[in-house]
Amino acid sequence: MALISDHPTAALSFRDAAWPAETAGNPRFATRWLTHEDAAGPQRNAWRELAANASEPNPFYEDHLLLPALQHLSGNTDIRLLAIEDRLEPGRLIAFLPVKVSHTCRGLPLPTATAWRSIHTFLATPLIRKGCEWDGMRAIVRSLRQAGLKLIRMPHMAADGPVAEALSVLTSTNSLAVATSRSFERALLKSGHDGESYIAESVSKKKRKEYARQSRRLADLGEVTFETADMCDEAAVEGIALEFLELELASWKGRAGTAIAQRPAEARFFFDACRAAAAAGKLFPLTMRVDGAPVTTILNFGGSGSDGTGQFSFKIAHDESYARYSPGVLLELELTRRLLDTPGIAFTDSCANPDHPMIDHLWRERRTMKDVTIATSKFVPSAAVHWAAAVDRNEISAKRSLRAIVARIKRSA
Template identity: 40%
Template sequence: MGKHFHLETRGFPLAGDGCVHGALRGTQAVFSACDWRDMSSVDRISEWDALAQIVAEPNPFFESWFMLPALDALDPQGSVTILKLEVDGRLFGLMPVKRENRYYGYPVPHLRNWVHDNCFLGTPLVARGFERMFWQHLFSWADRRPRMAAFLHLTQMPTTGPVHDALQTYLTPKDNARPAATVMLETRAMLSSTDTSEQYFDQALSTKKRKELRRQQRRLAEMGTLEVEKLDNADAIADWSQNFLALERRGWKGKSGSALACDIATQSLFCGALEGAAQRGRLQRFAMTLDGQPIAMLANFLTAPGAFSFKTAFDEDFARFSPGVLLQRENLAMLDRDDIIWTDSCAAQDHPMIDHFWRERRTIARHSIGIGGPVRRAIFAALARHETRGRGKPLNMTVSA
């Protein structure tokens, strides 16, 4: 806990906007690791939230209001470590990591960014202009403290953006002989268009499908008072969260045991994250109600210029009326916001509903990267060649010792 080493940045080429918040060449960068519980004080949370305002790429799942409830619920023993980059005493980079003994079922110890089943992005929070500096310091730290880890595994990583580009540049052979490989690529639905919500709806679905959705909405309205509520505030957020949990649990997820409310840990995570997001103006929520009872609900995280469609649920007793799809029709209003350019669906690849509605795609990767000395890196390079044999897609990285 709290171990530090110092790296002077005199003469270090800062990428992009190297003058963010006055951090110029010649300043001192400190890269450190701490127990995540050390980040839960009011002062640390304030620093964390300040970083989230200047990041190169948004990631709500690594912001304080989401990660702290997640860690409190899923890691009460404190096995997760927070890696931090500080420049002149200001927090400019953050990523949670955990040492694991198994790699997708195989007994291969490694270090990885900490994600879980309800975390849909693994990009570190890094201040604009400090992306390459963050990666350089992170790998220096990992090289000095590999312990039993054979490599660093980064999962849920986008394949575009300044944080990705800085990682790719840092790992190019001309600059770095560190072996690395992309071991998995997936795509998921994304909403990113200059069309209005009405234009997008007309182009995304066939005339027949649009007509059917309108018919289903009319039939629902004939059954009682049908309303759609959209909230961007924290009003009655606890009640809203409980209604969502109950709605989700009544469906197939409840029957399979995968609903959030089936586990006290995920229930606590969900309620804590939504409350924190709402208090910071980071939550947008929709509810379609029939005679005051929710039949479809949806929660988005707002992290301008992007947004993330975190969770959705619908009442399966009304499945023939497609309330979940009807609510996604309302969610297209995201296209009409000036502050949101794109929305990540957070959905699985080939999702049967959203893939037919949202036309754009986002590619998400898993990368494995060598750490430690030459022998350890050579062993990892052999492992990476074996894992990616016949299908590997190096991330413009080399899989060699």
């Protein structure tokens, strides 16, 4: 008996037509549409097993981060979870992707599925079993096509991994139109060097001397320690979460009104995600303290994968009264040492914006990301796909220009 059920609540409705519970196009792979409740119930073990064997780790689509996001950050959006099951091994998933559906795309009357991202989702690559990248991507596209959807939008997808490679081959061999609206790089830590050797190669001698000086000046104020809380202690987990929120709230984000603590839904998500990740052994905080008082804290989430664990930097916050000592840099340097000196961590994704002024100068490696729009059928006009991507590019450019204008206004005030 299949672990993923086909009960009526898993069926979607689109323009008054029931979405198929199974995909008939490939008899080996079955499409299962899951609700939030389905995924949090008996299907959760199958989901976790897939994540542990994924070709590319993505904690944002694992249960410890996605379920709290669905509960607190989805609003009124109807999000459904697309699971692809291997009928030769009932209950064994080969692919998983949360999607939201719209009736149009950038003004075009084309029903569209978008890989769902909350405001705190920094990677939207589907979970696909290693060795099944082609089958997984093909089943995702076929399932959405048979559900009546014409376009698939995949923002914040890793562009340099086996899943993206499988998607490229799929679109080429099936004459599916595809367009990239944005491509960018962000800092990644992936090296065979130990921590000290890596820092010596990545950071100039002049900068290392300056950071050492700042570290000594900070130590003049009191005992400097780097601590990781006991993630098996629920009170310690909640304490770290609360401490982080307080640091962030007291910073420029609090003054700008963008701190997590100022947004109740985000605060609830944050606490639930920290609890769930800690319970799964996938929350990795690091705090720098002076005489026990927190100066700066960073939170990493762990992502499972067939080739080892990846870590993903979620947020960092610091007490701005210590800004002259560059506490964020000192913490990142210590984190770099620990990450590279800990066996089993395949890589760490900074999840940072491109051209980040701090982490880009510490971590040499880069991860290429892209926002891509794909036709589900060769009969969808290529012009429609490229139009949607062009509108996206214009919107991104307009937002970038707006931020620059606002920054200039603030500097001149």
